[in-house]
Amino acid sequence: MPKPKKTGPDLFxxxxxxxxxxxxxxxxxxxxxxxxxxxxxxxxGAGKVLRQSILQDQLPSxxxxxxxxxxxxTLARLxxxxxxxxxxxxxAVTSGIKELKEVLVAARDLKKFHQRRTxxxxxxxxxxxKAQQDAFLPAVEQGTIVLVGATTENPSFExxxxxxxxxxxxxxxxxxxxxxxxxxxxxxxxxxxxLGARQLELQPDARQYLAQQAHGxxxxxxxxxxxxxxxxxxxxxxxxxxxxxxxxMQKKALRYDKDGEEHYNLISALHKSVRGSxxxxxxxxxxxxxxxxxxxxxxxxxxxxxxxxxIGLADPQALVMAASAKQVFDFxxxxxxxxxxxxxxxxxxxxxxxxxxxAGYFKILRSIQDHGELEVPLHIRNAPTALMRSLGYGxxxxxxxxxxxxxxxxxxxxxxxRQDRFYQPGAQGWEGERARQLEERLRKREQARLQKQxxxxxPEE
Numbered sequence: 001m002p003k004p005k006k007t008g009p010d011l012f013x014x015x016x017x018x019x020x021x022x023x024x025x026x027x028x029x030x031x032x033x034x035x036x037x038x039x040x041x042x043x044x045g046a047g048k049v050l051r052q053s054i055l056q057d058q059l060p061s062x063x064x065x066x067x068x069x070x071x072x073x074t075l076a077r078l079x080x081x082x083x084x085x086x087x088x089x090x091x092a093v094t095s096g097i098k099e100l101k102e103v104l105v106a107a108r109d110l111k112k113f114h115q116r117r118t119x120x121x122x123x124x125x126x127x128x129x130k131a132q133q134d135a136f137l138p139a140v141e142q143g144t145i146v147l148v149g150a151t152t153e154n155p156s157f158e159x160x161x162x163x164x165x166x167x168x169x170x171x172x173x174x175x176x177x178x179x180x181x182x183x184x185x186x187x188x189x190x191x192x193x194x195l196g197a198r199q200l201e202l203q204p205d206a207r208q209y210l211a212q213q214a215h216g217x218x219x220x221x222x223x224x225x226x227x228x229x230x231x232x233x234x235x236x237x238x239x240x241x242x243x244x245x246x247x248x249m250q251k252k253a254l255r256y257d258k259d260g261e262e263h264y265n266l267i268s269a270l271h272k273s274v275r276g277s278x279x280x281x282x283x284x285x286x287x288x289x290x291x292x293x294x295x296x297x298x299x300x301x302x303x304x305x306x307x308x309x310x311i312g313l314a315d316p317q318a319l320v321m322a323a324s325a326k327q328v329f330d331f332x333x334x335x336x337x338x339x340x341x342x343x344x345x346x347x348x349x350x351x352x353x354x355x356x357x358x359a360g361y362f363k364i365l366r367s368i369q370d371h372g373e374l375e376v377p378l379h380i381r382n383a384p385t386a387l388m389r390s391l392g393y394g395x396x397x398x399x400x401x402x403x404x405x406x407x408x409x410x411x412x413x414x415x416x417x418r419q420d421r422f423y424q425p426g427a428q429g430w431e432g433e434r435a436r437q438l439e440e441r442l443r444k445r446e447q448a449r450l451q452k453q454x455x456x457x458x459p460e461e
Contacts, residue, residue, distance in 0.1 A: 026222035028193040029186065030074050032081070037071055038218075039179040043170055050170055057083050059119065061140050061147040063155050063164070066172025069217030072150035076121045079148060085117035086110055092127035097135055104139045111144055118145045125149035126158035133160045140166050174216035181211045183218050184225050195229055200238050206245040213249045224249045267302060270345070274303075275310045279349035286345045290338050300326045303344050314354035314429035321347050352429030360423040367417060374414035407441065409448035418449070
């Protein structure tokens with residue numbers, strides 16, 4: 001494998017130039033070659049496009065998209081080490097557009113007078129707004145720079161469409177517990193950049209705990225290891241036990257952004273779990289959102305929607321339960337009120353399902369679009385004045401309560417729609433029980449139509 005090129009000061013290795021003890025462990029043990037990178041074999045395996053592009057120093061403009069700690073910045077640093085191009089790295093959190101424009105001017109001159117490329121790395125590129133991202137577009141289009149962006153957010157939502165269309169997106173996977181255990185063990189035994197000189201012993205269950213609690217984030221796992229090692233040093237023991245690992249990790253904040261893709265992923269998982277009648281999954285995804293800080297009232301609104309959209313009249317009690325859960329939560333508050341939401345999610349999961357109401361309403365919308373504003377049949381119009389009665393308003397209306405079972409075979413839709421079926425009940429639960437009754441009444445109504453002339457839509461002149 002070719003060795004990394006040395007074309008000048010490595011902008012990303014400033015931490016390694018300092019005393020190792022003053023730099024965080026996660027920074028010191030970053031991979032220095034492509035072969036050291038864990039968990040991204042689909043991008044960096046033998047013959048893969050990204051690996052070949054880096055080794056051949058022929059990168060297109062790219063976006064690295066992946067969760068925290070998956071290796072986006074590490075890959076950018078490796079590009080800096082391998083490339084023969086002029087490399088500039090910035091963070092969208094701390095850098096302004098003014099200094100980036102200065103880089104673009106310098107890149108233009110470098111290309112024009114020296115035929116050298118410039119690679120511009122922007123960490124957390126999603127933090128730049130639309131106008132700021134637009135500043136890169138001409139330079140990318142003209143080939144003045146090769147843009148390398150890194151983001152934890154879905155670039156479909158966070159990167160301008162014009163800019164995104166000119167970049168190749170590489171998706172980094174969340175690191176597995178196996179990947180993290182290997183990274184932890186490597187950092188523990190590395191005598192130069194890691195903790196190897198201290199000859200610490202990491203108990204297997206402690207290593208497993210650090211990996212599991214990091215939730216795929218290598219930085220979090222290494223930070224936990226470093227703190228656990230410090231705690232072991234205080235105790236005077238070379239042993240890093242499960243107890244020390246637990247104390248070091250504490251409770252990791254769950255990855256969640258109320259305005260980002262993960263929010264939509266989780267609410268989608270919750271909705272589909274309820275619709276799929278899986279109470280365990282529904283309760284789990286609900287718990288994930290609650291513990292990550294989602295507004296419980298937002299979740300109550302979404303659960304109420306599920307009660308109508310996915311259950312409807314298969315269980316009329318579902319909507320009542322949704323309203324009750326909201327009332328109970330408002331009465332109890334946090335944290336105990338969370339159980340009202342869990343109870344609702346489990347109830348909705350176990351309830352019989354029907355989307356007949358939603359499907360029927362969509363049919364109504366299409367009918368309105370197709371037919372426009374059809375007039376109300378004369379016999380069911382309000383007739384408060386003599387003039388209205390003389391025009392036929394309310395004529396021949398049949399009062400349902402005067403008939404057996406409080407039902408009469410009359411028509412209530414405009415004549416153009418009397419053969420249409422908007423609501424077609426499913427076979428589940430309460431709705432299924434009413435379906436047979438509805439079919440019988442539709443049959444009787446059709447018979448009644450055949451026995452009489454259709455009512456006029458407009459009064460005769």
